Amino acid sequence: MQTEVIPNKRLQLYCMDAQTHQHTFARDVADGLAAPQKWLPPKYFYDERGSQLYEQICTLPEYYPYRTEMEILSTYAAEIYAEIGHLALVEFGSGSATKTRHLLSAYEWAGRPFRYCPVDIAREVLWDTANRLLQEYSHIEIRAMHADFAGQPEVIQAFQLEKKAVAFLGSSLGNSTPEDSVRFLQRTAAIMGPEDVFLLGIDLKKSPAIMLPAYDDAQGVTAAFNLNVLHRINRELGGQFELQSFEHLALYNNERGCIEMHLRSRHAQRVPIVQIEQVVSFDKDETIHTESSYKYSVDEVRDMGYQANLVLRRTWFDARRSFLLALFRPL
Ligand code: AVJ
Numbered sequence: 001m002q003t004e005v006i007p008n009k010r011l012q013l014y015c016m017d018a019q020t021h022q023h024t025f026a027r028d029v030a031d032g033l034a035a036p037q038k039w040l041p042p043k044y045f046y047d048e049r050g051s052q053l054y055e056q057i058c059t060l061p062e063y064y065p066y067r068t069e070m071e072i073l074s075t076y077a078a079e080i081y082a083e084i085g086h087l088a089l090v091e092f093g094s095g096s097a098t099k100t101r102h103l104l105s106a107y108e109w110a111g112r113p114f115r116y117c118p119v120d121i122a123r124e125v126l127w128d129t130a131n132r133l134l135q136e137y138s139h140i141e142i143r144a145m146h147a148d149f150a151g152q153p154e155v156i157q158a159f160q161l162e163k164k165a166v167a168f169l170g171s172s173l174g175n176s177t178p179e180d181s182v183r184f185l186q187r188t189a190a191i192m193g194p195e196d197v198f199l200l201g202i203d204l205k206k207s208p209a210i211m212l213p214a215y216d217d218a219q220g221v222t223a224a225f226n227l228n229v230l231h232r233i234n235r236e237l238g239g240q241f242e243l244q245s246f247e248h249l250a251l252y253n254n255e256r257g258c259i260e261m262h263l264r265s266r267h268a269q270r271v272p273i274v275q276i277e278q279v280v281s282f283d284k285d286e287t288i289h290t291e292s293s294y295k296y297s298v299d300e301v302r303d304m305g306y307q308a309n310l311v312l313r314r315t316w317f318d319a320r321r322s323f324l325l326a327l328f329r330p331l
Contacts, residue, residue: 011130014145014158024148026237030276033288038280040229042175042291043150046122047232053225055096060221062213065171065203066099068323072201073102073169076316076325081106083314083327084197086114087165090156092149093172094118097129099201100169101136108137117159119145151180153188163193169201171323174258174294178304181294185308189330198310198328205295206322208252215250215259215293223248226261226290238274245269249287258294262287301326 025044032039046054058066073080081103089107091100097118107114116133120126123146130144147155156166166188173181188198215222226248233239249262265282272279296304301324302312310328317324 010134010140011142011144013127013130014143014147016145016147016155026276029233029237029273030278033273033278033280037289038282038287039289041150043121043148044229044232045225045291046125047228048122048124050225050228050232051095051122051125053221053228056221057217057225058098060214060217060219062217063222064210064214064322068318068320069169069171069201069325070099070102071318072316072323072325073099075318077102077106080199080316080325080327081110084165084199086110086112087163087195087197088115088117088159088161089165089167090117090119090159090161091167091169092119092153092156093168093170094120094129095122095125095170097133100167101133103167104133104137104140108139111139113139113141115141115143115161117143117145117156117161117164119147119149119156121146121148121150150176151184153184154191157191163195165197165199166192167199167201169199169325171201171203171293173200174203174296175291176294177292178294178300182304182307185304185310189308189310192330194330196330197313200301200324200326200328202301202324202326203293203295204322204324205257205297208254210322211259211295212250212252215261216248220248222250222261226263229290230263233273237276240272240274242269246288253292256292256294257296258292260289261291261293262289296324298324298326 057063126144130142143159149155227243230241245266246263249264251260253260264287268284269282270279305312305328309331313329314327
């Protein structure tokens with residue numbers, strides 16, 4: 001980890017070097033597409049185009065997770081802030097920080113300096129957002145980190161914060177399996193002090209009739225978002241995917257309790273990927289599993305916390321109890 005740019009004392013950018021990122025992408029694609037069930041880690045959705053498409057997904061009528069979490073944060077920002085106190089706010093997967101702004105406004109209204117430490121894998125979005133926030137909040141001090149934090153929450157130790165509130169919003173934890181999620185929470189808890197808090201935004205289990213359209217919208221934005229990862233392989237790894245030869249597929253896996261997104265091969269085909277020196281073969285209807293989005297009950301969320309020595313202290317819901325904002329403290 002290195003500190004790359006210091007434009008002024010209110011904004012510092014920490015960077016994981018690009019080399020590491022690129023290597024990982026090539027290796028993950030090579031491994032994932034060689035597996036019996038082909039798969040790709042969802043974090044690779046978020047290149048510049050993918051980040052734009054995700055923002056667009058958030059405006060879709062079908063995509064309730066965004067709206068509902070937004071409702072919670074806008075309704076209860078003052079209450080949440082009162083519970084957290086004026087602690088430095090670290091956020092995993094901050095993206096455009098649209099929802100977080102409600103919380104940042106509560107900090108701002110306190111009328112004294114506060115520190116916001118966003119961590120994201122999408123570099124452009126991170127940078128643009130940080131600069132925008134500097135304009136919007138006169139008391140904000142930003143330490144932004146461009147990093148892949150998946151499976152390694154310890155990256156935030158580079159911020160060297162004495163006390164902190166760690167936020168993981170947007171149901172992004174849902175992209176990990178429950179087993180990996182518990183491990184992520186355990187490792188996060190291990191680097192939290194006794195007065196630190198953990199704020200988790202997570203989607204709740206509900207009827208597939210509501211969940212499924214959120215991942216298979218009428219306008220096909222989610223389909224474009226899903227297919228974009230093939231475009232990225234073409235661009236960054238010399239892949240020769242023909243996007244029209246794959247179709248977007250979303251399903252609810254009732255046993256695992258997650259929405260799955262796949263890309264299904266419309267016909268048998270062989271796809272060269274130059275930079276990993278592989279030709280990937282597909283049967284007709286064979287899929288690449290590109291994302292799991294786990295849904296939980298409140299009890300399951302509480303239990304995951306316990307397994308990580310985190311105690312669920314407060315819960316906030318939207319009016320329809322569609323989404324949960326949970327505040328944990330160390331045991
Ligand atoms: C960014 C993890 C919240 O799982 O709902 C949106 C991403 N995938 N549509 C989710 C996503 C398909 C998403 N999160």
